[in-house]
Amino acid sequence: MVLVGGTFVVSAVGNHALGLDAPMAAFAALQTFTLGLDVAPAADRMANGGWATAAVVGTRFVAPLIAAESVLFGALMLGAIRRPNLFLDDHVVIVGSGEIAHAVAETLLHQAHEAREHLEVVLVEPDEDANVEGLVEQGAWVVPTLHEARAGRARAVLILASDDVANVAAMLDVLGHCEPRGAPWLHVQIHDERLRRSASGLVPEARQGEVHLFDVYDDAGCGVASRCLGRGVIVGFGSMGRGVLRHLGPGTEVFIVDRDVGRVPARPLTRSLAGELGDAHVAQAIEAFVREGGASTTTVFLCTTNDIRNLDLALRLEADFQAIGAPVRLVTRMLKPPLGSPELIARLGVNSVTAVVAARFANLALRGARYRSSGGVWPAVVRFLRRVSAFIGTA
Secondary structure, three states, X not given: OHHHHHHHHHHHXXXXXXXXXXXXXXXXXXXXXXXXXXXXXXXXXXXXXXXXXXXXXXXXXXXXXXXXXXXHHHHHHHOOOOOOXXXXXXXXXXXXXXXXXXXXXXXXXXXXXXXXXXXXXXXXXXXXXXXXXXXXXXXXXXXXXXXXXXXXXXXXXXXXXXXXXXXXHHHHHHHHHXXXXXXXXXXXXXXXXXXXXXXXXXXXXXXXXXXXXEOHHHXXXXXXXXXXXXXXXXXXXXXXXXXXXXXXXXXXXXXXXXXXXXXXXXXOOEEEEEOOXXXXXXXXXXXXXXXHOOOOOEEEEEOOOOHHHHHHHHHHHHHHHHHHOOOEEEEEEEOXXXXXXXXXXXXXXXXXXXXXXXXXXHHHHHHOOOOOOOOOHHHHHHHHHHHHHHHHXXX
């Protein structure tokens, strides 16, 4: 708008100096943004106009370009059009279309908005029928391939698909196409522990500190383990259960309940109950363990992969422990939090895996600026332009 106004004023002043009255000079200046045709002084006057002639002729060339730029800028700000992928830079790429990928994208867009940071979020989704309308409405890009997402120019790439092999392939694709300097932070979800160790060996030594291979449920377990007070019970010894155990103190007495006896580790102060057990049997075993602890608080982590079973068992245990007055704290794993009373959800200790992981990786992506390790003028210019863009977009 400043350029448009300035060009209009220069053109109007020039036309007025060449002999047009004020209204006609303003009209002639306005025409420079459209046709730029002949509501102007005669050619013989322009020939002797000096600076006024230069102003009128110059604005006739410049004004249409400024007008076109203003229209394009307005269309970009209103979301009517989107800038070409060629200009994507220092953005965040998310590979995957499941609950966790969508939750990370939503959290990232929200946190960037709250921080008044102009950040592009690009979701790689090859399925044209995928349900991504909500993310697009919030400002995310959706492209079918990593190449179109310009992953090599991103600040962070989060590979969160459910297929471990596909995630490893995407990781290698990104590593093969990123630039040596300013390469993106790379976070790759791999559930299988052996495959995760093998994939770690494929990461170049120079990138070891910038590539994070993880299991989303293991990370969620690590996140909730700090809530353990006194003794601990882990129901379900999958990825999340292992994450909980790994971050409990070595002096913590633990009781593990799992259907597979081979998954339970030999560890001091650890007991286990294995086999295909009904909820009533599991509840009785946990109650016996809690009674042994006397006044010590016991934290029960319900970490099975079945959200409904976790919730049912939490409701059963809460009723049992209230009846006997046992000091017990519940931590219930669910992929997404259920709709219901916030008070009840807090009492059952419901922890949404998607919320825990989304918040963590959104924070990592916001901190991992692509120009973090490079100095000089250009990174400063990029940061300045991003702040200006964020200010205009939220004003």
